Amino acid sequence: MLPRGASSMPPPPNPAAYFPPPRVTLPSGLEILRTYSGAFIFLEILFGTIVWILVASTKVPLPLLQGWVMFVAVTAWFLSIVFLCVFLFGYANRIAVNWNQTDFLFHGATFVFYFGAFLLQAATTSLHYFPRKFNSTTHEKILADHEYNISIAASV
Numbered sequence: 001m002l003p004r005g006a007s008s009m010p011p012p013p014n015p016a017a018y019f020p021p022p023r024v025t026l027p028s029g030l031e032i033l034r035t036y037s038g039a040f041i042f043l044e045i046l047f048g049t050i051v052w053i054l055v056a057s058t059k060v061p062l063p064l065l066q067g068w069v070m071f072v073a074v075t076a077w078f079l080s081i082v083f084l085c086v087f088l089f090g091y092a093n094r095i096a097v098n099w100n101q102t103d104f105l106f107h108g109a110t111f112v113f114y115f116g117a118f119l120l121q122a123a124t125t126s127l128h129y130f131p132r133k134f135n136s137t138t139h140e141k142i143l144a145d146h147e148y149n150i151s152i153a154a155s156v
Contacts, residue, residue: 026099032087037103041084044110048077054154055121058147062127065120069154072117076110118155125151 032038052073060066083106086092092099128141128148143151 026087026092026103028087028090028092030088032084037107038084038087040107041080044080045077045084048073048080051117051154052077054150058150058154059143062124065124069117069121069124072113076113079106080110121151121155125155 026032026035026037033042052070055066055069055073058066086095125143125148128143128151
């Protein structure tokens with residue numbers, strides 16, 4: 001027998017009690033730098049900085065193409081630093097997100113954007129030998145030889 005005032009129905013479930021805790025298989029703190037993900041993030045920061053410097057140090061013959069390359073380099077560089085800081089300072093343990101999937105999507109999206117930037121930078125570099133006509137008597141290359149070499153390095 002049930003005591004007086006008791007119901008045979010169980011209490012409704014608490015939705016917060018059934019929310020899955022975050023599963024972080026990536027380590028926090030400096031240990032993230034010892035994983036493949038940490039190495040990828042570090043390389044994205046390093047090469048993003050190099051691309052940023054190389055593209056900024058040349059003349060910009062095609063602002064639309066190289067503007068996108070700069071946007072990708074700066075944005076990916078900034079987001080890589082933020083993503084690395086999430087793990088370095090332990091915020092990954094406080095935010096209930098599937099960090100394995102987030103890490104995979106972050107690196108995949110960064111790859112797609114960097115590949116697109118590579119194609120645009122390579123297209124700009126390939127125009128090296130085409131002359132730029134100011135008038136009928138003067139011809140100048142779109143990229144000087146020094147800028148052509150810098151553009152090749154930025155493409156790679």
